[in-house]
Amino acid sequence: MFEYFDVVRSLLDEVERAEAENMEEAATLIAEAIADGRVLHYFAAGHSHMLGEELFYRAGGLVPVNAIVEPALMVTFGAGKSSHMERLTGLARIILDDAGVGSGDVMIVASNSGVNPVPVEMAAEAKSDGVKVIGLTSVEGSRTTPVRNSVGKRLYEIADIVIDTHVPWGDAAIEVEGVSQKTGPVSTVIGAAILNTVVVRVIERLVERGIDPPIFMSSNVPGGLEHNEVLLKQYRSKIKSF
Numbered sequence: 001m002f003e004y005f006d007v008v009r010s011l012l013d014e015v016e017r018a019e020a021e022n023m024e025e026a027a028t029l030i031a032e033a034i035a036d037g038r039v040l041h042y043f044a045a046g047h048s049h050m051l052g053e054e055l056f057y058r059a060g061g062l063v064p065v066n067a068i069v070e071p072a073l074m075v076t077f078g079a080g081k082s083s084h085m086e087r088l089t090g091l092a093r094i095i096l097d098d099a100g101v102g103s104g105d106v107m108i109v110a111s112n113s114g115v116n117p118v119p120v121e122m123a124a125e126a127k128s129d130g131v132k133v134i135g136l137t138s139v140e141g142s143r144t145t146p147v148r149n150s151v152g153k154r155l156y157e158i159a160d161i162v163i164d165t166h167v168p169w170g171d172a173a174i175e176v177e178g179v180s181q182k183t184g185p186v187s188t189v190i191g192a193a194i195l196n197t198v199v200v201r202v203i204e205r206l207v208e209r210g211i212d213p214p215i216f217m218s219s220n221v222p223g224g225l226e227h228n229e230v231l232l233k234q235y236r237s238k239i240k241s242f
Helices: 003-035 046-055 079-085 091-098 117-128 139-144 187-208 224-235
Strands: 040-044 065-068 106-110 132-137 161-164 172-174 183-185
Touching: 003 040, 003 106, 003 132, 003 161, 003 172, 003 183, 003 187, 040 046, 040 117, 046 065, 046 106, 046 187, 091 117, 106 117, 117 132, 132 139, 132 187, 139 161
Parallel strands: 040 065, 040 106, 106 132, 132 161
Antiparallel strands: 172 183
């Protein structure tokens, strides 16, 4: 009856089998950076930006996370405009310079297609600044889509570590009889599952190092606000949005 659930389960199983090593490698890299006092940054445009909010300032999530959210690239601030802005050469450098990213930090750059100028340039510019880049992208979908950036590469060809979402080309995954366009986009739910899996492994890695992991508590739980405020004080100088 609910085909979407079946498709998501199948994709999650596929990702778990195929991307376990890459997710583990990403978790190790992030844990090392946090242990060294560095920050995990997240950048994306369009609907992929929502995964940054999934990582940022939430119960059970890591504290040293900086979601680089640019309103001009968000669909809620002008849908058509956001698509045009994502293809604007040079914008990534401007955003990066304003984001407080430092050498030795780690950045996740997410783009389902992995071909547009802003996310690809962000990955390239961040690497040139000494930042380790984790790419979250659909490799199959990216290979099927023409490159649209001055770098001349796709995101998966630039990132230090690539986690393939295995999302089908075009994102939508469900065919409805009598309808030409597929429905049921899957990139958000698959991406969120991947990133939360990585976060859990980061926390486990930190514990293995003897480090008390900086984890947000729900502010609705008694003591949550006080717990979070102690952690926020440690990172306010590094993350402007705190």
